[in-house]
Amino acid sequence: MCARLISVDEAAESGWIAVCDLDRLQAETIVRIAGRDLLVIWNDGYVVACDRACPHEQADLGLGQVTAGRLLCPRHAASFDLRDGAIAAGWPSPPLRLYPAKVEGGQIWIEAGERRPGR
Numbered sequence: 001m002c003a004r005l006i007s008v009d010e011a012a013e014s015g016w017i018a019v020c021d022l023d024r025l026q027a028e029t030i031v032r033i034a035g036r037d038l039l040v041i042w043n044d045g046y047v048v049a050c051d052r053a054c055p056h057e058q059a060d061l062g063l064g065q066v067t068a069g070r071l072l073c074p075r076h077a078a079s080f081d082l083r084d085g086a087i088a089a090g091w092p093s094p095p096l097r098l099y100p101a102k103v104e105g106g107q108i109w110i111e112a113g114e115r116r117p118g119r
């Protein structure tokens with residue numbers, strides 16, 4: 001997997017932030033957001049925004065892989081459910097933090113200031 005770094009308007013400290021076009025996210029799967037340490041992931045028809053740092057030992061999840069609805073950490077291979085951030089059973093770690101994300105007008109938007117409730 002290859003994560004691409006993009007810049008987000010630093011003035012947008014709260015509320016919804018435009019990240020990139022849906023076409024770009026679909027082509028690259030994961031986009032790292034500069035200055036925010038977040039990942040935006042296209043997974044099987046929906047968009048997910050999450051922390052870039054693994055909650056286990058802070059590995060860069062932008063170097064991980066997305067498989068069957070799970071994000072696989074590149075360091076110790078724990079995986080996270082992209083629907084609610086839950087870590088695979090047996091790992092002594094909190095879940096991956098997710099953020100509200102949506103597609104509107106062909107654009108990906110995230111709300112980086114709030115936690116997305118689990119589904």
Ligand code: FES
Nearest residue numbers: 054056057073076
């Ligand atoms: S740092 Fe991600 S599983 Fe250990």
